[in-house]
Amino acid sequence: MSLPDWAEVTPARRNHIQRVVNLLAEWANTMRVPGAERDRWLRAGWLHDALRDAPLGDPVAHGPAAAERAAAAGERDRGVLRAVRYHTVGSAEWDDVGKMLYLADFLEPGRDSKNQASDRADLVRRVPTERDSVLREVARRRLDWVLRSGWPLPPETVAFWNRLVGRP
Ligand SMILES: [Fe+2]
Numbered sequence: 001m002s003l004p005d006w007a008e009v010t011p012a013r014r015n016h017i018q019r020v021v022n023l024l025a026e027w028a029n030t031m032r033v034p035g036a037e038r039d040r041w042l043r044a045g046w047l048h049d050a051l052r053d054a055p056l057g058d059p060v061a062h063g064p065a066a067a068e069r070a071a072a073a074g075e076r077d078r079g080v081l082r083a084v085r086y087h088t089v090g091s092a093e094w095d096d097v098g099k100m101l102y103l104a105d106f107l108e109p110g111r112d113s114k115n116q117a118s119d120r121a122d123l124v125r126r127v128p129t130e131r132d133s134v135l136r137e138v139a140r141r142r143l144d145w146v147l148r149s150g151w152p153l154p155p156e157t158v159a160f161w162n163r164l165v166g167r168p
């Protein structure tokens with residue numbers, strides 16, 4: 001498995017994607033996930049930012065664009081496609097693939113600033129045993145950032161958060 005041949009990514013982006021995939025593989029091993037499920041996680045990792053550096057205009061468009069391209073190229077797994085499509089905003093409809101990708105995309109070590117490394121490493125370690133509580137913490141941090149930026153919350157993000165905290 002590797003980047004799809006239709007990917008448009010810079011070398012820095014390729015490194016980010018590789019770190020996301022490595023983290024997904026690490027978790028899949030620790031959690032003793034069956035091979036087919038592990039492959040779904042890794043496919044989502046390879047695909048999620050494959051069009052991140054394509055000239056799409058809107059930076060939020062790269063998830064849906066990659067999902068459509070992947071489907072056209074033969075990806076049939078709806079959970080994988082949903083993970084890729086909504087990886088920037090979240091989704092209340094996600095299965096494990098979407099949740100694990102969202103975590104890996106945020107927690108891969110390349111995002112660290114100097115004083116965040118140990119905090120991030122702690123969250124990474126907790127994922128195999130406390131996945132849902134780490135997911136809430138990561139979503140809280142990402143939403144916090146959107147709110148502080150003064151940007152509107154996409155409806156998918158609101159639905160995702162409400163599902164995480166057990167509200168309808
Ligand atoms: Fe992305």
Ligand SMILES: [Fe+2]
Pocket residue numbers: 016020048049105
């Ligand atoms: Fe990413």
